[in-house]
Amino acid sequence: MTPASALLSAVEARWGAPGPSGRTPLLIDGVRVGEIALGAGLPDTVRIATIFVEERYRGHGVGTRLLRELGDLADAAGCALTLEAFVRPDRADGGLPGLYARLGFVAEHGPCEQGYLEMVRRPLPAPDPDDYAxxxxxxxxxxxxxxxxxxxxxxxxxxxxxxxxxxxxxxxxxxxxxxxxxxxxxxxxxxxxxxxxxxxxxxxxxxxxxxxxxxxxxxxxxxxxxxxxxxxxxxxxxxxxxxxxxxxxxxxx
Incomplete structure (x- = not known):
């Protein structure tokens, strides 16, 4: 099984299978708080095509928690994550790119003329148990x-x-x-x-x-x-x- 296949299987085990639209519901404590669409472009890479958090759950760190959980699954599978983030010139950190950077994503290309930045998060090595002392x-x-x-x-x-x-x-x-x-x-x-x-x-x-x-x-x-x-x-x-x-x-x- 490739790292990308392993990650997609782990996501399905964690949150369930994608629906007819290709999007997987995102759950916290059994409550649906948003959805995500993933695709395996390369054997060792999964692309985040869409991630959405329902409006009433925004502003409380819900999206950050979900992305962090996805990152943990990606690390366990040895899989990279990629996405596009729109750069807001009125924000010092660019808006979403700043959030993704805090979660381990780095800029690869861009921003393009439309203002999107290509970002990638490479898997972290397996941690030493002593790191969790x-x-x-x-x-x-x-x-x-x-x-x-x-x-x-x-x-x-x-x-x-x-x-x-x-x-x-x-x-x-x-x-x-x-x-x-x-x-x-x-x-x-x-x-x-x-x-x-x-x-x-x-x-x-x-x-x-x-x-x-x-x-x-x-x-x-x-x-x-x-x-x-x-x-x-x-x-x-x-x-x-x-x-x-x-x-x-x-x-x-």
Missing amino acids: EPDHRRIVADLIAGMAVFAASLPLTAALRPYRNAYAPELAYPALVLTDLFADRPGQGAGSAYLAELSRRCDAAGLTLYTDAQDERSRDFYLARGFERTTGRRDHQLARWAPEPNEEDPSP
Whole structure:
């Protein structure tokens, strides 16, 4: 089996077979969030002809997560990925080319007269297991935010998450995120509780601490009743739901 065939098989196993239009539905947690069309031009290369994320899921890192998953599958298959990206002259990073560059794509040709840039992502070598001695918190947090955006789309509420950043060391990735907004369209119907329960479950599974800043006493009490605690900050409404302690092995023989 060629690398291209191996990748297409892996994509089908991950997201399902292409439909009559030749496009494969893209799923996160079983929810369809977009679609992709792939083609094998060379034995070791698959071309991304189209990738589309539904409008309500845009702006939450969903497309980035999907492309990163595709990149992981391509690495495992030893297959290169190619695509065309339109260059926006009003953007410092060109728009989409900047996004693709952050995901490992490099410019090969162009831009052409129509403004399209040919880009390629070559497969990474198999990683050394020691490379994973420390978790990649940036990726863990980004994937969780994208997954919760998909979950929230089914609920009558507005929610926003962002990675936690330390003002004194902004370059570091921390195992934490911040819930900046949580507003139910119809308070008292359980949507906020359902969202927070799912978010807490995912944070626990990923070993992440969750911070929030309650807007008032009622909001503060809502969070305190759901596992949050007051932090050592000066403001009474600064709350945290701490990551679970890792299980320690019994040192006894």
